[in-house]
Amino acid sequence: MDKITVVLAGQPNVGKSSLINAISDAKLKVGNFAGVTVDKVELDISYCDEVACRDYIIHVVDLPGAYSLVDYTQEERVTKNALLEGDYDVIVNVVDATHLQRNLLLTSELLELGKKMVVVLNMIDEAEAEGIEIDEKQLSTILGVPCIKASAYKKIGIKEIEQSIVTVSQDDTISNKVIYSDFIEEEIAHIVRFFKERRYTSAIPYRQLAIRLLKEDEKIYKKIHEEPIWIELQHLLREALEHLYLHAGSKDLKEIFTDEHFAFAKGAKMEVMSRKSMRAKSLTQKIDNLLINKYLGIPIFFLFMWILFQLTFEVGAIPMDLIDASFSWLGDKAKVVLGDGWLGSLVADGMIAGVGSVMMFLPNIMILFFGIALLETTGYMSRVSFMLDGFFHRFGLHGKSFIPLVTGFGCSVPAYMAARTLKNEKDRLLTLFIIGFMSCGAKLPIYVLFIGAFFEAQNAGNWLFLIYMIGAVLGLISAKILHLYVFKGEDEPFVMEMPKYRLPSLALIWHTVYGQSKSYIKKAGTFILAASMLVWFASNYPKNQDIQDSYEVKIEKVQSQEEKDKLANEMQSQLLKESYLGKVGQASEWFFAPLGFDWKMSIALETGLAAKEVVVSTLGVLYSLGDETDENSASLRTQLKEHIPLPSAIAFIVFVMIYLPCFAASMVFAREAGGWKYLLYLFIFTTATAWVLSFIAYNVSKVILGV
Amino acid sequence: MVLSQLQKGDEAIIVRINADSTLRNRLSSFGVMRGEHIKVKGCSLAKKTMEIEIENTLLALREIEASKIEVSQVAEVSQ
Numbered sequence: 001m002d003k004i005t006v007v008l009a010g011q012p013n014v015g016k017s018s019l020i021n022a023i024s025d026a027k028l029k030v031g032n033f034a035g036v037t038v039d040k041v042e043l044d045i046s047y048c049d050e051v052a053c054r055d056y057i058i059h060v061v062d063l064p065g066a067y068s069l070v071d072y073t074q075e076e077r078v079t080k081n082a083l084l085e086g087d088y089d090v091i092v093n094v095v096d097a098t099h100l101q102r103n104l105l106l107t108s109e110l111l112e113l114g115k116k117m118v119v120v121l122n123m124i125d126e127a128e129a130e131g132i133e134i135d136e137k138q139l140s141t142i143l144g145v146p147c148i149k150a151s152a153y154k155k156i157g158i159k160e161i162e163q164s165i166v167t168v169s170q171d172d173t174i175s176n177k178v179i180y181s182d183f184i185e186e187e188i189a190h191i192v193r194f195f196k197e198r199r200y201t202s203a204i205p206y207r208q209l210a211i212r213l214l215k216e217d218e219k220i221y222k223k224i225h226e227e228p229i230w231i232e233l234q235h236l237l238r239e240a241l242e243h244l245y246l247h248a249g250s251k252d253l254k255e256i257f258t259d260e261h262f263a264f265a266k267g268a269k270m271e272v273m274s275r276k277s278m279r280a281k282s283l284t285q286k287i288d289n290l291l292i293n294k295y296l297g298i299p300i301f302f303l304f305m306w307i308l309f310q311l312t313f314e315v316g317a318i319p320m321d322l323i324d325a326s327f328s329w330l331g332d333k334a335k336v337v338l339g340d341g342w343l344g345s346l347v348a349d350g351m352i353a354g355v356g357s358v359m360m361f362l363p364n365i366m367i368l369f370f371g372i373a374l375l376e377t378t379g380y381m382s383r384v385s386f387m388l389d390g391f392f393h394r395f396g397l398h399g400k401s402f403i404p405l406v407t408g409f410g411c412s413v414p415a416y417m418a419a420r421t422l423k424n425e426k427d428r429l430l431t432l433f434i435i436g437f438m439s440c441g442a443k444l445p446i447y448v449l450f451i452g453a454f455f456e457a458q459n460a461g462n463w464l465f466l467i468y469m470i471g472a473v474l475g476l477i478s479a480k481i482l483h484l485y486v487f488k489g490e491d492e493p494f495v496m497e498m499p500k501y502r503l504p505s506l507a508l509i510w511h512t513v514y515g516q517s518k519s520y521i522k523k524a525g526t527f528i529l530a531a532s533m534l535v536w537f538a539s540n541y542p543k544n545q546d547i548q549d550s551y552e553v554k555i556e557k558v559q560s561q562e563e564k565d566k567l568a569n570e571m572q573s574q575l576l577k578e579s580y581l582g583k584v585g586q587a588s589e590w591f592f593a594p595l596g597f598d599w600k601m602s603i604a605l606e607t608g609l610a611a612k613e614v615v616v617s618t619l620g621v622l623y624s625l626g627d628e629t630d631e632n633s634a635s636l637r638t639q640l641k642e643h644i645p646l647p648s649a650i651a652f653i654v655f656v657m658i659y660l661p662c663f664a665a666s667m668v669f670a671r672e673a674g675g676w677k678y679l680l681y682l683f684i685f686t687t688a689t690a691w692v693l694s695f696i697a698y699n700v701s702k703v704i705l706g707v
Numbered sequence: 708m709v710l711s712q713l714q715k716g717d718e719a720i721i722v723r724i725n726a727d728s729t730l731r732n733r734l735s736s737f738g739v740m741r742g743e744h745i746k747v748k749g750c751s752l753a754k755k756t757m758e759i760e761i762e763n764t765l766l767a768l769r770e771i772e773a774s775k776i777e778v779s780q781v782a783e784v785s786q
Binding site: 068070098099101102105106252254255259262265284285292294298382387389390391493494495496498 | 726728729730731732733734735736737738739740748749750751752753755756758762763764765766767768769772
């Protein structure tokens with residue numbers, strides 16, 4: 001069986017992924033995002049040529065979408081490197097038939113690579129509906145490669161694509177070429193003739209060699225510079241370049257060749273495409289008139305967002321509760337089977353609870369990504385950037401930063417993942433760093449507890465709103481500061497296509513949702529699991545047998561259930577104090593002392609690194625109220641009010657608002673940002689900011705309150 | 708006259724692109740080149756970003772990028 005490796009190249013939004021789906025007729029196994037991954041999909045195709053039936057394996061490598069090969073975005077770099085250095089047999093260039101001219105620009109760059117190629121005119125059904133007619137035979141002649149009309153959506157031309165791939169891979173004559181303007185062709189001919197006369201031996205065909213010399217390709221120069229032929233060639237080249245400059249009226253070679261590619265694309269389009277009517281185009285226009293209307297656009301967008309978040313967090317809560325309940329049921333069962341000893345505790349409180357906390361986020365992630373995939377594949381996301389960029393750009397962010405940031409109010413885990421929609425690395429990192437300022441849902445119980453304990457009930461809502469707003473404003477300010485001092489450098493230009501509105505296929509959306517969920521479970525899940533086991537260990541060890549024994553004796557002695565519970569809670573508090581976690585909390589008291597926190601608050605903050613929900617229950621344990629305490633517990637409120645001065649409480653809220661998100665989120669952050677060092681930066685950044693602002697809050701409120 | 712000065716509905720021909728090579732490459736890969744015909748389709752609030760149509764493609768640009776594209780306006784189309 002023969003193997004053929006195919007690379008799939010094309011501009012963004014031309015339907016490459018749909019095409020792979022149509023060809024392979026199978027669900028893709030991996031997702032492709034942010035231009036960092038290059039997917040490989042393997043398919044078996046049997047193809048019968050005229051002589052004998054032969055089976056082929058076709059490897060399809062899906063490259064990130066690129067508008068051109070000029071290293072603008074990360075995707076384009078990945079694609080360019082894969083095309084230049086990768087080991088493959090055929091390029092399949094997917095072209096959007098409804099935007100022929102712009103797509104042919106990339107095609108002309110691909111042709112210059114001198115590889116075997118097949119051009120697929122995708123979305124031909126849409127083009128025909130728009131009254132566009134393309135003569136693909138004529139286009140084949142001009143480009144020198146087979147051109148096939150296809151529609152991934154309607155499954156047109158799929159068989160022909162497979163056949164062409166096989167035929168082209170077996171045919172060793174490459175006839176594709178870009179034809180330049182006469183004055184460039186003339187110089188190419190000169191150089192080619194020179195090589196022929198000298199019988200120069202070269203692995204690269206003469207024509208391509210000549211073109212690359214004229215383009216001042218450094219690699220070729222380095223090579224040929226070492227050879228004797230250079231002496232004569234140098235003279236010839238100097239003359240050729242002089243001629244080019246003279247004819248083009250410019251000394252910028254890149255510009256000259258870009259113009260040439262453009263002229264080629266335009267010329268090819270003019271020759272093969274005719275437009276009968278201007279139908280259908282107006283549909284996108286009509287939708288846009290409403291959706292990006294100066295005044296209505298943003299309210300409509302907010303409505304969509306509201307629906308999305310309602311779905312994510314309200315509907316998502318139903319399976320979340322189920323997952324939560326079934327894991328705690330499982331944990332209880334495990335304790336019954338394994339006993340209450342260390343093994344039972346490890347399995348139930350460490351492992352099962354850990355897996356549960358990973359799975360808990362899954363409904364959120366799936367619903368959110370379903371929504372985001374819908375927004376992206378329909379083409380609406382670009383409109384969102386268009387509308388919001390004006391505001392976000394002031395803070396060094398991008399229009400698309402909005403979605404991850406707002407998601408952050410729900411949960412940071414899906415928020416970090418949502419930042420993948422930002423294609424530019426600088427924008428993405430900046431957004432990732434400030435997502436934590438958007439207080440997530442798990443911080444709510446802490447706020448509710450402290451507001452309930454320290455402020456009047458009728459103002460609770462206002463205080464809560466204020467906390468969330470301050471967080472968001474601090475986030476925007478931090479973005480500006482980070483943009484000015486850390487992620488500095490010039491902004492990349494914002495030139496973005498607004499794709500036509502399209503009804504997405506469910507298969508494609510499912511592919512995204514499935515891919516994201518899988519990558520979350522696989523990559524983040526394992527770390528979250530490990531981390532939660534670590535926290536379990538640190539809060540349970542070393543076991544202080546003395547405390548346990550003495551309390552057990554005391555519990556035996558007392559009669560009433562009430563007193564038994566009280567002593568059991570006291571024991572828990574003592575044990576936590578003596579655990580590794582407790583020791584760390586006490587050891588770090590000096591760090592928190594200037595903020596007015598006692599060791600109990602310090603420990604609560606540290607357990608909050610595992611999950612923000614734990615802060616409240618830790619405080620419950622430390623104030624000897626047991627770990628079942630929640631934010632509405634009146635006795636915990638009373639305890640807090642008694643033991644914590646108001647300025648410390650305010651400083652505590654400020655600290656919680658800003659400091660490092662939970663373990664799960666931190667793991668996801670590290671992965672999305674692209675390295676552990678970023679997590680370290682985030683830790684330093686958030687801790688420092690939280691400390692400084694808490695310090696200010698503590699001292700200012702001390703002065704104001706006159707404490 | 709530069710592109711950012713045009714209003715919604717205006718049409719123009721690109722005369723010159725005064726940009727560095729990064730932006731120039733980016734623009735050219737979308738077909739924004741000297742001699743091409745463009746139409747302004749809309750602007751966001753405060754005109755921070757604008758939407759233009761070129762060769763059947765809709766593009767969004769920031770004001771700063773649009774101000775680097777010199778155009779000559781084609782006679783106003785009657786609505």
